[in-house]
Amino acid sequence: MSTRRTRPVSQSPSVLDTRERILDAAARLFTAHGFAGTSIRMITGDAGVPVALVNYHFGSKRGLMEAVMERALGRHGGTRLNYLEKLERDAGEDKPVPVKTLVETFLSSALRLTRRDDLSGTVFKQLVARAFYEPGADASFFPTEYAETIERYVQAFRRALPHLNETDVVWRVYFMVGLVAYVIAGKDTMRITQQYGLDGQLTDDPAQVLDRLVPFLVAGFAAPPP
Amino acid sequence: MSTRRTRPVSQSPSVLDTRERILDAAARLFTAHGFAGTSIRMITGDAGVPVALVNYHFGSKRGLMEAVMERALGRHGGTRLNYLEKLERDAGEDKPVPVKTLVETFLSSALRLTRRDDLSGTVFKQLVARAFYEPGADASFFPTEYAETIERYVQAFRRALPHLNETDVVWRVYFMVGLVAYVIAGKDTMRITQQYGLDGQLTDDPAQVLDRLVPFLVAGFAAPPP
DNA sequence: GTCTATAAACGGATAGAC
DNA sequence: GTCTATCCGTTTATAGAC
Secondary structure: OOOOOOOOOOOOOOOOOOHHHHHHHHHHHHHHHHOOOOOOOHHHHHOOOOOOOHHHOOOOOOHHHHHHHHHHHHHHHHHHHHHHHHHHHHOOOOOOOOHHHHHHHHHHHHHOOOOOOOOHHHHHHHHHHHHHOOOOHHHHHOOOOHHHHHHHHHHHHHHHHOOOOHHHHHHHHHHHHHHHHHHHOOOOHHHHHHHHHOOOOOOOOOOHHHHHHHHHHHHHOOOOOO | OOOHHHHHOOOOOOOOOOOHHHHHHHHHHHHHHOOOOHHHHHHHHHHHHHHHHHHHHHHHHHHHHHHHHHHHHHHHHHHHHHHHHHHHHHHOEEEEEEHHHHHHHHHHHHHHHOOOOOOHHHHHHHHHHHHHHHHOHHHHHHOOHHHHHHHHHHHHHHHHHHOHHHHHHHHHHHHHHHHHHHHHOOOHHHHHHHHHHOOOOOOOHHHHHHHHHHHHHHHHHHHOOO
C-alpha cells in the first residue's frame, strides 16, 4: 500500500489512453454496482482492455478504486474551494458570507451537471456519494483535498452563524453533506421511494433538486441550537 | 422468484430455530459488509449451520436478503404506524399533529435503541438504512408495510403544514427519510467524516443524534416553499 | 430438516511472451 | 506497455446420504 504506482511520464498521443479508459469504466461501474459488486473483469471488459492492465497500472482492485476517487474528488474539490475563497474575499474583511450563499455554493458545485455521460458530470458525483456508503470504505478512499474543503466550509458557517458553537455547526455541516450525498446517490433510491409512497412528482433534475434543497437546508442551519 | 418459500408450520421448541439463526447472522453481516460483500459462507459460518440451509430455506442469496428485509421492516413499520395513529387520535378530529411531534416520533422510532447486539435494535436499523444504498436494491427489497408508513406520514405533514402543497411536503419527507438513513447508516461514514475535517465531537449515541436532528428537520419543514 | 461432498463458475492476481 | 494463459482460492448452488 506504500508502493502506490504513479502516473507514467510518457504522454502517448494515442486515441485515448488505456489507463484513462480503465478509470472511466471503473467510475461508471463502481457507481452502478458498488465496489464489491464490480469485478475487475467487468471493468476491463467494458473498457475493452485485457484484465492484466488493472494490476499493471493500479496494483490492485482497491488501488484502482483509490485512483478513481482521487481523480474525481481532486478535480472538483479544488474548484469548490476556489469558489469559496472568492466569496470570502468579495464579502470583505470580517463580513461573513451569508448562510444562503454558502449553501447554494456548496450545493451547486456538488450538483452541477455537465454532459450527461461524461465522467466529470453526473456519474462522478454519484460515485463520490456512493463512496460514503461503501461498507469497506475508509479514509484512504478520500483524497486530502476533500478534507480541506469541508474544514473550510465549517469555518465559513461558523462566521455566518455566531450564535452556534462549533459542535452545532459541525453537526449541521455533517447533515448537509449527508443529505447531498443521499440526493445525489439517489438514482435508485428515488425510484424506490417513489414506488413506495412518495409518489409525487419527484424528479432528479439537478436544478429542481437544488431549488427544493436550498430553503430546507438554510432553515435547518438557522434553527435554534438544541 | 414466484415460488417464494413460506415459513414451515412446525414450530419446533428447539434452542433457537436454524432459520432464525440464519436471518440474524445475515442481518448482521449484510449490515456490516453490504450485500455483495457478504458471502453465504460467512453467514452460515457465523450462524453455525451448514451452507446448504440457506438455499433450502430461502432459495437463493437474494431470497435471503428479501426475507431479512421483510422481517426487519415488517416488525417495526407496524409499530411506527401505530404510534402515528395514536397521535392523530389524541390530537382530535381536525387538529393536526404538530410538526415537531411528527418529526420526533418518526426519528425516535427510527433511532430507538434496544439492546446493542439485538437484531431488533441497532443492527436492524442500519440494515434498513444500508438497503437504501445497496446498488442492486430495488422495490422487491422493501415490504409493503414500509410504503404505507411513509404515505401516512406524508398525509400527517400535509395537515400540519397547510401552506405547502403536496409536492413540497413529499420532497421534505423524502429529505427526512434520507437524512435519517444517512445518519443511521453512518457508522463508517461518521468515522470518515470525522477524520476529514468534521472533527468536532460527533458521536453516534442515538439520543444525541436525535437532539441534533430534530431542530434541524423541524426548521427545514417549516421553511417557506421554494 | 439437516448435513457432506461436489459441481461449475467466477473472483483477484501474476508469469512470461511479445 | 500490452496481452494470453493460467494459478488458485472463493463463490453460489445442488445432489444425494442421513
